[in-house]
Amino acid sequence: MASVSPSLVSPFIPTDSHSSSKPVKLGIMASGSGSNFEAVAQAIEDGQLNAEIQVLIYNNPDAYAAVRADTRNVKAVLINHREYKHREELDKQIVETLLAHGVEWVIMAGWMRLVTQVLIDAFPKKMINIHPSLLPSFKGVRAIEQAIKAQVKITGCTVHLVSLEMDSGEIIMQAAVPVIPEDTPETLHKRIQIQEHRILPAAIQLVVNSYQ
Ligand code: GAR
Numbered sequence: 001m002a003s004v005s006p007s008l009v010s011p012f013i014p015t016d017s018h019s020s021s022k023p024v025k026l027g028i029m030a031s032g033s034g035s036n037f038e039a040v041a042q043a044i045e046d047g048q049l050n051a052e053i054q055v056l057i058y059n060n061p062d063a064y065a066a067v068r069a070d071t072r073n074v075k076a077v078l079i080n081h082r083e084y085k086h087r088e089e090l091d092k093q094i095v096e097t098l099l100a101h102g103v104e105w106v107i108m109a110g111w112m113r114l115v116t117q118v119l120i121d122a123f124p125k126k127m128i129n130i131h132p133s134l135l136p137s138f139k140g141v142r143a144i145e146q147a148i149k150a151q152v153k154i155t156g157c158t159v160h161l162v163s164l165e166m167d168s169g170e171i172i173m174q175a176a177v178p179v180i181p182e183d184t185p186e187t188l189h190k191r192i193q194i195q196e197h198r199i200l201p202a203a204i205q206l207v208v209n210s211y212q
Helices: 035-045 064-071 087-100 117-122 143-149 185-211
Strands: 024-030 051-058 076-078 105-108 127-131 154-161 171-178
Touching: 024 035, 024 087, 024 185, 035 051, 035 064, 035 185, 051 064, 051 087, 051 185, 064 076, 087 117, 105 185, 127 185, 143 185, 154 185, 171 185
Parallel strands: 024 051, 024 105, 051 076, 105 127
Antiparallel strands: 127 154, 154 171
16 A cells, blocks of 8 residues: 655645734743744744743643743743642632733643633633644544554644633644554654644634634
8 A cells, every 4th residue: 555645734824814913922831842832932933923922831840841931031930730739729820820921812732731610711712722633533641642543544733722621622723644554653743743833823823813
């Protein structure tokens, strides 16, 4: 069987998505490497996204996202979930921090915690998440392993609004990525991330524009 090229099956990304109005104030939440944080920061620097990152919130003390924020002179605040007994208390602290930094839109860029109504109520329809599958397939943890196990031929990534039910809010943008027979979770994740870095900034601009 001929092998499928691992190149992009392209999503629609509007070319006129850049707004001329004032930059939107973003708060980014990340748990790990922060490559999506970096992609958003780079899109802002390149003039492709009309936004400012007010603060990065991270929950793992060794998250590389914090190093990236530091390099880009973005304030990084550690809110360690292990120090909170209830998820609502954690989210209350997150909301206070986001509001104290003047955040208008919240971007969950590799945030590996479930959110509660406390966060949703503070930023209604103004929270965005990126997930490494074509939702509604493969919700939750290990989405890439789930896709390989299911032997799908195409997977991808989804940017969506956050709702209380995990990985279930309104879909804003998706990109498809072929799965090739040799794929491991790592190789597939690498190709998915190329598309994540492309659609996350575009989706933010798109959804913010629709509110202006
Ligand atoms: C991304 O691939 C993102 O889709 C995934 O975590 C990774 C974070 O990468 N998010 C989830 O799985 C959420 N359910 P990064 O730290 O390099 O941006």
